[in-house]
Amino acid sequence: MPDGGIGASSKRREDLRFLTGRGKYTDDINLQGQAHAHFVRSDVAHGRINSIDTSAASSMPGVIRIFTATDFEGVGGIPCGWQVTDRFGEVMQEPKHPILAEGKVRHVGDPICVVVADTLEQARDAADALVINITPLEAVLDMKAALAEGATKVHDDLNSNLCYDWGFVEENREAVAEAINNAHHVTTLELRNNRLVANPMEPRVAVGDYDFSTDEHTLYTTSQNPHVIRLLMGAFVLGIPEHKLRVVAPDVGGGFGAKIYHYAEEAFCTFAAKTIGRPVKWTSTRSEAFISDAHGRDHVTKIELALDENGKFLALRTDTHANMGAYLSTFAPSIPTWLHGTLMAGNYTTPLIYVNVKAVFTNTVPVDAYRGAGRPEATFQLERVVDKAAREMGIDPVELRRRNFITEFPYATPVAVEYDTGDYHATMDKLLQISDHAGFEGRAALSKANGKLRGFGIAHYIEACGIAPSNLVGQLGARAGLYESATVRVNATGSISVMTGSHSHGQGHETSFAQVVADMIGVDENQIDIVHGDTSKTPMGMGTYGSRSIAVGGSAMVRATEKIINKAKKIAAHLMEAAEGDIELKDGQFSVAGTDKSVAWGDVTLAAYVPHNYPLEDIEPGLEETAFYDPANFTYPSGAYGCEVEVDPATGKVTVVAFSAADDFGNIINPMIVEGQVHGGLAQGIGQAMIENCAYDDQGQLLSGSYMDYAMPRADDLPMFTVDHSSITPCTHNPLGVKGCGEAGAIGSPPALVNAVVDALQRAGHNVTHIDMPLSPDRVWAAMNS
Amino acid sequence: MHNFEFVKPSSVADAVSALAGEGAQALGGGQTLLPTMKQRLAAPEKLVSLSGLAEMTGVSSAGGVMTIGGATTHASVAADAGAYPGLAGLAAHIGDPAVRNRGTIGGSLANNDPSACYPAAALGSGATIVTNTREIAADDFFQGLFSTALDEGEIITAVKFPIPQASNYQKFVQPASRFALVGVFVARYADGVRVAVTGASEEGVHRWSAAEAALSANFSAAALDGLSVAADGMIADLHGTAAYRAHLVKVMTGRAVAAAS
Numbered sequence A: 001m002p003d004g005g006i007g008a009s010s011k012r013r014e015d016l017r018f019l020t021g022r023g024k025y026t027d028d029i030n031l032q033g034q035a036h037a038h039f040v041r042s043d044v045a046h047g048r049i050n051s052i053d054t055s056a057a058s059s060m061p062g063v064i065r066i067f068t069a070t071d072f073e074g075v076g077g078i079p080c081g082w083q084v085t086d087r088f089g090e091v092m093q094e095p096k097h098p099i100l101a102e103g104k105v106r107h108v109g110d111p112i113c114v115v116v117a118d119t120l121e122q123a124r125d126a127a128d129a130l131v132i133n134i135t136p137l138e139a140v141l142d143m144k145a146a147l148a149e150g151a152t153k154v155h156d157d158l159n160s161n162l163c164y165d166w167g168f169v170e171e172n173r174e175a176v177a178e179a180i181n182n183a184h185h186v187t188t189l190e191l192r193n194n195r196l197v198a199n200p201m202e203p204r205v206a207v208g209d210y211d212f213s214t215d216e217h218t219l220y221t222t223s224q225n226p227h228v229i230r231l232l233m234g235a236f237v238l239g240i241p242e243h244k245l246r247v248v249a250p251d252v253g254g255g256f257g258a259k260i261y262h263y264a265e266e267a268f269c270t271f272a273a274k275t276i277g278r279p280v281k282w283t284s285t286r287s288e289a290f291i292s293d294a295h296g297r298d299h300v301t302k303i304e305l306a307l308d309e310n311g312k313f314l315a316l317r318t319d320t321h322a323n324m325g326a327y328l329s330t331f332a333p334s335i336p337t338w339l340h341g342t343l344m345a346g347n348y349t350t351p352l353i354y355v356n357v358k359a360v361f362t363n364t365v366p367v368d369a370y371r372g373a374g375r376p377e378a379t380f381q382l383e384r385v386v387d388k389a390a391r392e393m394g395i396d397p398v399e400l401r402r403r404n405f406i407t408e409f410p411y412a413t414p415v416a417v418e419y420d421t422g423d424y425h426a427t428m429d430k431l432l433q434i435s436d437h438a439g440f441e442g443r444a445a446l447s448k449a450n451g452k453l454r455g456f457g458i459a460h461y462i463e464a465c466g467i468a469p470s471n472l473v474g475q476l477g478a479r480a481g482l483y484e485s486a487t488v489r490v491n492a493t494g495s496i497s498v499m500t501g502s503h504s505h506g507q508g509h510e511t512s513f514a515q516v517v518a519d520m521i522g523v524d525e526n527q528i529d530i531v532h533g534d535t536s537k538t539p540m541g542m543g544t545y546g547s548r549s550i551a552v553g554g555s556a557m558v559r560a561t562e563k564i565i566n567k568a569k570k571i572a573a574h575l576m577e578a579a580e581g582d583i584e585l586k587d588g589q590f591s592v593a594g595t596d597k598s599v600a601w602g603d604v605t606l607a608a609y610v611p612h613n614y615p616l617e618d619i620e621p622g623l624e625e626t627a628f629y630d631p632a633n634f635t636y637p638s639g640a641y642g643c644e645v646e647v648d649p650a651t652g653k654v655t656v657v658a659f660s661a662a663d664d665f666g667n668i669i670n671p672m673i674v675e676g677q678v679h680g681g682l683a684q685g686i687g688q689a690m691i692e693n694c695a696y697d698d699q700g701q702l703l704s705g706s707y708m709d710y711a712m713p714r715a716d717d718l719p720m721f722t723v724d725h726s727s728i729t730p731c732t733h734n735p736l737g738v739k740g741c742g743e744a745g746a747i748g749s750p751p752a753l754v755n756a757v758v759d760a761l762q763r764a765g766h767n768v769t770h771i772d773m774p775l776s777p778d779r780v781w782a783a784m785n786s
Numbered sequence B: 001m002h003n004f005e006f007v008k009p010s011s012v013a014d015a016v017s018a019l020a021g022e023g024a025q026a027l028g029g030g031q032t033l034l035p036t037m038k039q040r041l042a043a044p045e046k047l048v049s050l051s052g053l054a055e056m057t058g059v060s061s062a063g064g065v066m067t068i069g070g071a072t073t074h075a076s077v078a079a080d081a082g083a084y085p086g087l088a089g090l091a092a093h094i095g096d097p098a099v100r101n102r103g104t105i106g107g108s109l110a111n112n113d114p115s116a117c118y119p120a121a122a123l124g125s126g127a128t129i130v131t132n133t134r135e136i137a138a139d140d141f142f143q144g145l146f147s148t149a150l151d152e153g154e155i156i157t158a159v160k161f162p163i164p165q166a167s168n169y170q171k172f173v174q175p176a177s178r179f180a181l182v183g184v185f186v187a188r189y190a191d192g193v194r195v196a197v198t199g200a201s202e203e204g205v206h207r208w209s210a211a212e213a214a215l216s217a218n219f220s221a222a223a224l225d226g227l228s229v230a231a232d233g234m235i236a237d238l239h240g241t242a243a244y245r246a247h248l249v250k251v252m253t254g255r256a257v258a259a260a261s
């Protein structure tokens, strides 16, 4: 076996181009004759558009055309990909999401019109000459107030600002209430999961092109899933059939969820390119990204945990208001429901659970999946309330968790999912070891001597990755299937191109995917290229999100490679005049069992394409296979996280002094890449817990609309991480036994951090039971001094 | 960004005459001005670059006074102002390396951002702002948020800092911008202690006279014990309430005194 393969920390081959500035991103694409689009966006949160006067602007130098909503009459709105059914069996309220605002603007950043000009500066100059008359309306911001009788409506044609009132499992509602009413102890916690802006390093870009000779449209875009964009935009917005629409997502500089969705700018550039007969390009500025990329999180929750006298969890009830923003982004309705409610059991045997979620429209940027998507919100409230319960009942937080851990698998939770494998005691043991939990008191004493308050916080998470069995999500309201595809194309000389429906935007697929195929065939991984991100090259794929790529995309690749190996064995059998059943493949050599006869991989691949001596009567020439893989279940990564903080009592400043993560990701393809994914996830989770805060004022103006006020985590905000993924319970239902690792860090870290700060403050005698994220110094100081 | 004309004069005199025209504006390191122009919040017709002027760059010390050219970068001050460690330390923690390699002391003082660091050093040192026409005492120079005693077209050519016996700047960073949420500069001179506060007040950089009196009598953090800072007039925003800022002023002052060397 050549070096590399499954389990090797192969260096990321894509880094050569990324780190030397040779990546090819969408903004690097410049087409002959391209025009530039500048979006004119609302600067009020809510208002009625009285008039748009384009006359002066239209005659400005370089202006090609100014588009308003009237240009899109007869064109569909931006579709939502998931329909949730509420507690009463009614489908959610689903407002139209026009490409350009029709009649009303509904959030700061809502696009009103677009100036297309020869240069971007000309487009911006002309935009300054537009006369747009808007009557501001009251902004709907607070979710609870938005649901009050007589509240101003974001969408006049809907009954109210309530998108849906979801209950899960509705049949358990009464039983849960009864268990809580009769319990020995009930711990209650009210909290907010703060709104975040994803801020991928590369802002969004779209370039639309149209070829009159072939009637073909091409959209280059910063997407995590080009086929999904082709489907949504082609079928629901612009009415372009798939064979006339190509969507390319080349190198993409980070997504974190915000680049899953179909956005108005993509449809606009595709539409406008045909209208004006020239390619049209739009590149988001960072300021625009803050008010037009989908935001994340933004839940307000009350959670109650009922326990018996021994600390056994009896029932759990949670009541959440989830902000949808002004319109429904592509997957928005599914995040607080199916990606959130189904995780409320966590790692515990709680027999009765009821989750209520009210999704609410407000005059803010739409909210959708952001690294973790629903699972961080579930984990945060659960791990916070468990910690609070431990403190209230005087039980050690580790011990309380252990008393309630699920230990037998498969385990069917009361919230409709079945965990296939896991070993939570093992990850907890590992965490206590790698974090030197036993040595904490000594470190706390040292901190105290230095005038600092030290605390240790634990969280144990479960998440559901590898989204998802298509028949299941179809029942739950998904308007798409969630399989993945791969084509393995073996070339005549034995080199291999793998066309995957997964998309890599920083995850290192070009390296780890090649390792899998190399391992299966026994060839050098450098003989294998991973091709992705172009609907004209890869089979219909659903893209990358929800830590699904190796679990679902990787499995499709395994299935296609198995087909390749089966066929290659037939060819090898023919070449060696042996029975097919006797052929073995090892290290890229086919041999006949029990003999010294063998042929090399390259001999077989050559025979496939130069079939002079070939079983033409039995099989076709060529060596190319496609597989679509639809998973049987979600995968369930889990892990124990430990955070150690020091609080400066004079200023409230929190310093994360240590962070340890003990994860069970199932089998590992490339340990280095997995560790990197955990590091990134931890940075984002710690960012959310410590400093990131997307905040609006009472007029609906974004207070943190730039890096001057929106704090991104930087290296010096973070400690060195201790990461371990040696606790492995392989997934039982996918061929690689993998579970996925992309989001875990962001899911498990916020509650660990908040638990650590509460621990530090309580050890110092402060009666603080909760502080809402981000735990900025002023909030911590206020909590200590209230 | 709108189009503009770019002028690179070779002397202060040329710069002054280039600035005399309508719509002309001085360009220091561009670390404040260029982002504002990119956002189209400023649209000068002509930029007059000061950064290449030899007569406006460099750090020198004589007779207990450190003179820093108005176009000297933060990085140069950090490296060359060793005779005034409190000041060199302040410069070393402005922004990031790119900002420090471009941004200038003249640009920072002329801009007078209420959260900027240099204004605290200038006011806390009782510095003299030297322009092409006159000398302005720091006490008269800062006139509230983003406002100074400078006239239209007037250039800061140098800043003269009396070197104290001991000094320190404590910056409590705002987590996003990493400007000062509250910054306090303390300088001890033979004739008394000066304390200047940035980031905190709606009036911009200011002196804390009660602390100056207490510290002049007893230069130790304990001297501040009986003092308190009122929250009235303090900035309240996403990153901190007025009460929190008022509290931080005292904490940071105490730390600056303890660290002063």
Ligand SMILES: Cc1cc2nc3c(=O)[nH]c(=O)nc-3n(C[C@H](O)[C@H](O)[C@H](O)COP(=O)(O)OP(=O)(O)OC[C@H]3O[C@@H](n4cnc5c(N)ncnc54)[C@H](O)[C@@H]3O)c2cc1C
Pocket: B025, B026, B027, B028, B029, B030, B031, B032, B033, B034, B050, B070, B071, B093, B094, B095, B096, B099, B102, B103, B104, B105, B106, B107, B108, B110, B111, B113, B115, B116, B117, B118, B154, B155, B156, B157, B177, B178, B179, B180
């Ligand atoms: C990312 C970032 C982080 C930063 N962090 C900090 C920080 O932590 N602390 C801090 O204090 N500052 C910080 N700054 C601001 C930085 O110090 C700027 O360099 C400074 O405020 C302006 O200096 P400049 O030379 O770049 O001026 P410019 O941007 O060129 O000009 C600013 C203004 O001053 C005028 N001007 C420039 N030079 C002169 C002169 N010699 N005489 C008269 N008028 C002049 C210009 O006309 C303009 O109005 C930061 C900036 C950035 C971009």
